[in-house]
Amino acid sequence: xxxxxxxxxxxVFVCHCGHNIAGVVDVAAVAKMAMSLPYxxxxxxxxxxxxxxxxxxxxxxxxxxxxxxVVVASCSPRMHEPTxxxxxxxxxxxxxLFDQVNLREQVSWCHMRQPKEATEKAMxxxxxxxxRAAQLQSLPIxxxxxxxxxxxxxxxxxxxRASLDIAERGFEVVLVERLPExxxxxxxxxxxxxxxxxxxQIIGPLVKDVEKHRSIKVMQNSEVVEFGGYVGNxxxxxxxxxxxxxKSVDVGAVIMATGFEPFRPFGYYGYGESPDIITLAELQExxxxxxxLRPSDGKKVxxxxxxxxxxxxxxxxxxxxxxxxxxxSAVAKAASDLKDKVGEVMILYQDIRTYGRGHEELYxxxxxxxxxxxxxxxxxxxxxxxxxxxxxxxxxxxLSGDYLEFEPDLLVLASAMVPPxxxxxxxxxxxxxxxxxxxxxxxxxxLAPLTTHTAGVMIAGAAQAAKxxxxxxxxxxxxxxxxxxxxxxxQVEIESTxxxxxxxLCSSCRTCVTACPYGAISMxxxxxxxxxxxxxxxxxxxxxxxxxxxxxxxxMYHSTDDQIMAMVExxxxxxxxxxxxxx
Amino acid sequence: xxxxQNETVVPEHWEPRILAYCCNWCSYxxxxxxGTSRIQYPPNARILRVNCTGRIDPEFILAALEMGADGVLVxxxxxxxxxxxxxxxxxxxxxxxxxxxIEQSGVDPRRVRLQWASASEAQIFAxxxxxxxxxxxxxxxxxxxxx
Numbered sequence: 001x002x003x004x005x006x007x008x009x010x011x012v013f014v015c016h017c018g019h020n021i022a023g024v025v026d027v028a029a030v031a032k033m034a035m036s037l038p039y040x041x042x043x044x045x046x047x048x049x050x051x052x053x054x055x056x057x058x059x060x061x062x063x064x065x066x067x068x069x070v071v072v073a074s075c076s077p078r079m080h081e082p083t084x085x086x087x088x089x090x091x092x093x094x095x096x097l098f099d100q101v102n103l104r105e106q107v108s109w110c111h112m113r114q115p116k117e118a119t120e121k122a123m124x125x126x127x128x129x130x131x132r133a134a135q136l137q138s139l140p141i142x143x144x145x146x147x148x149x150x151x152x153x154x155x156x157x158x159x160x161r162a163s164l165d166i167a168e169r170g171f172e173v174v175l176v177e178r179l180p181e182x183x184x185x186x187x188x189x190x191x192x193x194x195x196x197x198x199x200x201q202i203i204g205p206l207v208k209d210v211e212k213h214r215s216i217k218v219m220q221n222s223e224v225v226e227f228g229g230y231v232g233n234x235x236x237x238x239x240x241x242x243x244x245x246x247k248s249v250d251v252g253a254v255i256m257a258t259g260f261e262p263f264r265p266f267g268y269y270g271y272g273e274s275p276d277i278i279t280l281a282e283l284q285e286x287x288x289x290x291x292x293l294r295p296s297d298g299k300k301v302x303x304x305x306x307x308x309x310x311x312x313x314x315x316x317x318x319x320x321x322x323x324x325x326x327x328x329s330a331v332a333k334a335a336s337d338l339k340d341k342v343g344e345v346m347i348l349y350q351d352i353r354t355y356g357r358g359h360e361e362l363y364x365x366x367x368x369x370x371x372x373x374x375x376x377x378x379x380x381x382x383x384x385x386x387x388x389x390x391x392x393x394x395x396x397x398x399l400s401g402d403y404l405e406f407e408p409d410l411l412v413l414a415s416a417m418v419p420p421x422x423x424x425x426x427x428x429x430x431x432x433x434x435x436x437x438x439x440x441x442x443x444x445x446x447l448a449p450l451t452t453h454t455a456g457v458m459i460a461g462a463a464q465a466a467k468x469x470x471x472x473x474x475x476x477x478x479x480x481x482x483x484x485x486x487x488x489x490x491q492v493e494i495e496s497t498x499x500x501x502x503x504x505l506c507s508s509c510r511t512c513v514t515a516c517p518y519g520a521i522s523m524x525x526x527x528x529x530x531x532x533x534x535x536x537x538x539x540x541x542x543x544x545x546x547x548x549x550x551x552x553x554x555x556m557y558h559s560t561d562d563q564i565m566a567m568v569e570x571x572x573x574x575x576x577x578x579x580x581x582x583x
Numbered sequence: 584x585x586x587x588q589n590e591t592v593v594p595e596h597w598e599p600r601i602l603a604y605c606c607n608w609c610s611y612x613x614x615x616x617x618g619t620s621r622i623q624y625p626p627n628a629r630i631l632r633v634n635c636t637g638r639i640d641p642e643f644i645l646a647a648l649e650m651g652a653d654g655v656l657v658x659x660x661x662x663x664x665x666x667x668x669x670x671x672x673x674x675x676x677x678x679x680x681x682x683x684x685i686e687q688s689g690v691d692p693r694r695v696r697l698q699w700a701s702a703s704e705a706q707i708f709a710x711x712x713x714x715x716x717x718x719x720x721x722x723x724x725x726x727x728x729x730x
Binding site: 104111436441540541573 | 638
């Protein structure tokens with residue numbers, strides 16, 4: 001874009017990442033090899049490039065040696081590309097004059113027992129990156145305004161908390177809830193741990209505050225049916241299922257608080273075969289009363305049983321490998337509450353994980369009330385038979401080393417938290433990826449758990465993973481803070497990696513117009529003949545148009561044909577290869 | 584130029600050289616996850632990150648084969664899961680034609696592989712690299728087809 005006519009002067013920095021990379025890859029050899037590559041004027045290996053001293057090294061070397069391109073060979077660019085772009089910028093260079101080589105996630109960690117081959121791969125990747133770096137061009141840094149309004153999707157405890165936090169900070173919120181009533185799952189629950197309040201008591205005031213806040217527009221019975229735009233400038237079409245009317249709203253940020261669904265464990269422990277076998281969620285939703293009555297005949301429950309980890313922690317079963325995290329504590333709470341109403345309570349478990357503040361106390365409370373905990377082995381699940389006489393459970397008790405039997409009046413299955421049935425469509429609409437457990441993927445599990453790879457779209461609560469209500473609220477306030485900081489700044493920098501049509505080369509075939517998924521390319525009729533023109537604000541930078549253009553008239557900035565082909569060539573046409581050596 | 588596999592003589596100490604085009608959002612992230620999960624797979628592939636598989640001009644693949652890549656892997660988001668809505672579908676459409684071109688040019692079409700691997704499918708990504716590497720290892724160096 002901007003002419004960088006000066007000859008490239010490339011600096012290569014190879015990171016040890018402590019032992020993470022250097023333990024497998026011969027980083028010194030990689031750095032030495034890099035010194036022999038075209039345009040490289042400096043190359044070194046260093047313990048931690050992302051640390052302050054590593055960053056300073058880049059700044060110093062850029063100044064000292066007048067570098068105009070920087071290559072860092074370290075971790076995945078998905079982790080530290082923003083860090084190093086900033087460092088490069090602080091050194092006085094354009095942030096796009098930086099390229100990162102992934103030597104950790106894609107070399108040392110996945111070829112741990114092949115140091116020689118890993119080092120060869122690392123050298124090839126550095127060679128490719130240096131070739132690309134020589135072709136890199138400065139791009140203008142662009143900012144756009146942020147619409148000071150946030151869309152919150154989902155009116156459960158996370159969505160409500162996030163909406164209130166944002167509104168209290170003085171920004172507008174549009175809260176969309178699919179159901180007629182706000183409050184999500186928590187509203188229906190009778191035994192909410194760790195405190196002694198019911199779900200309704202917790203959620204009631206929150207709903208009231210949200211409904212009366214003038215900065216929050218609540219849209220119940222509604223769903224987002226269309227979503228588009230980019231950070232700071234999204235447009236959502238929201239359809240009301242009652243009226244059938246669709247409304248379009250402009251927002252600057254989005255918080256996804258779409259929550260979970262309690263897994264309905266058909267095929268597990270006789271679920272569905274008897275009305276007296278219910279899930280923990282179904283138990284929570286029974287209307288509170290003095291006695292616990294069994295659903296089949298309304299008789300008082302005397303013997304109550306729970307089974308833990310139903311549809312959770314099943315290695316190898318997709319979508320059911322995760323621990324659902326809330327169930328151990330929720331079962332302990334429900335069991336100790338209900339022990340006062342029934343004669344005997346039996347809990348069958350694999351492991352007990354009452355990890356949160358106040359949760360262990362619930363476990364102790366249940367124990368002190370003589371709730372019986374019996375551990376069964378992971379590979380030998382309890383057997384549940386439903387007969388005309390009722391329910392019979394038989395299992396191997398690990399601690400006594402013997403088979404035990406119990407005939408509960410009511411059996412409660414602590415079933416998994418799974419994503420809502422339509423999460424795939426939701427993910428597609430908002431451009432989000434999902435983790436192995438099926439929930440939305442955060443941008444980074446440790447460093448950025450509330451943001452996603454779609455800039456401006458945050459995730460909170462059980463939309464991200466199985467969580468309890470307190471954790472969801474923490475998330476919600478965090479995601480709200482993210483949205484608020486985006487809106488408070490008023491402006492946000494956007495990627496300059498967009499495509500551009502060279503009018504002189506365009507043959508007016510319109511292939512790109514149909515190829516673009518965003519309708520960002522139109523025909524510029526002010527020219528004769530009309531040629532393709534990219535509306536940069538609408539371009540997301542996928543490059544599909546550049547690949548489709550039969551006239552090579554489209555440049556995809558920062559991913560140009562020249563940059564890509566330089567990498568291919570650097571890998572395949574190195575002098576050693578021509579002489580018949582092998583990688 | 585021969586398609587017959589019987590004639591291929593695989594030189595000793597030869598290792599297939601694979602170029603892997605991965606989209607940033609699904610497969611590149613899946614490859615990262617493979618590393619984070621310490622999944623071990625053959626070190627033959629060199630990953631080249633593109634924003635979207637829709638960015639991949641068939642020319643990029645043909646050129647790589649011409650320059651001596653023994654195999655080319657393209658790995659992207661599952662159809663319907665594209666970060667850019669439909670870039671992968673555009674690539675898939677080009678792919679059908681590309682396979683024909685490769686075959687007609689006399690190169691064994693088993694040297695190229697198109698796969699879908701999401702950000703969470705580290706194992707699928709690693710298995711894809713492994714399968715293509717092993718497949719290409721059987722076929723032999725691409726130079727043996729330059730007759």
